[in-house]
Amino acid sequence: MELTVSAENKPLDPHKKIKYPDFGILYGLYAGRKPFRGDFHCHAATGGTSDGKATLAEWKAAASEFGLDFIAVMDHRQVRHMYIENYDPDFFMAGTEPAITFSDMKIPGPSIHYLMFFRKPEDLSVLLDKFPDVYGFTGYRLGTEGHFEYRAVPRERFSEIIDEVYRMGGFVSHPHPIDVMKSDNTLDYFFGDGVGFEVMYRMNDRITNGDYRLWTELLAMGKKPVMTSTDDTHGKPENMSKNTVYLKKRTNDTLIDALRSGDVNGGKCGIRLCIGNASQGSVCSEDDLGKPFTYIASDLHSSVPEGHTYRLDVVTDRGIAYSEEGSFPFTGAIETQPDRLFYRIEVYDLTENRLFALSNPVYCR
8 A cells, every 4th residue: 555645546434524523522631731742763963872963952952943842862772872961851752772683583684673762761771781682781780881782682582672661661663664674574563562663754755655554554454553753863953754742741751651652643733533532542442432533633833834735534444434625723523433443644735745644543442
């Protein structure tokens, strides 16, 4: 399934739009929250094994210019970037980007990069010490120096790392999947429900199209990977791909909570949606099933130009359930139908002929 702006030749799953929807439950779910924008995967110039070009101070200075409320600096092979001067835990998220090769997978590209997010910087050092065969960490246990390695281990061992990160309250994501791993089996890219999956990548057609295809194939299988968007910036701060998160207060913990729940969307607008009391990323309870799918797409990022025309699609595992063209905000509700796996939102900028935003699904089962 290729990612195309045109709705023609896409599968259809027609649903009835509700003429006078009730937004009360949706407003209640997001009461007191406001949109925060940021990128869950960037790099910085922090010394050691970092390979970014912008210092932490430059990232902070770019916050107002680019409308950034948070940045996850995912420097490679080290912990030091979370301890040095100008590391602001109220702006930067704690984490790192390792890589791993699967010693027991017989595929053309058995390697991946992966992102690990932590509640506090010290959690990373604790994890590295728990898996000496994987990382060979040579630094101080809770210090600023030292480095770890990228080694070959069985895939099952990597699954144990993911389980431990989640046990610690953290989050793991598979970044730019098609750019590193090479496999014809979609499930090779999947590391568990609730694990992240970067889909919108620097608005790069090749990578975004490939990762979108994998993500939608996994959703069609009944899997629940958490979609995110990224610039994966190694140079100066940029303003391309963004994530929008609705929070009462932006902290490292609330951002990780949003990732773990899947209540984030990719793109330069905010997307709120629900079926009953099940919001974006959630699974419907028995009481939620059969209730309308209600949505609001609004809160455009300050960098979005005026005067563009957009199309919003409500998508199920069977195709486009409802579609409308126009301008922001998009609001509405459709009647849900039995035996659907999920409902989610896609938004296209018809003026620029490109993907604009994606929501995570609300799952029916």
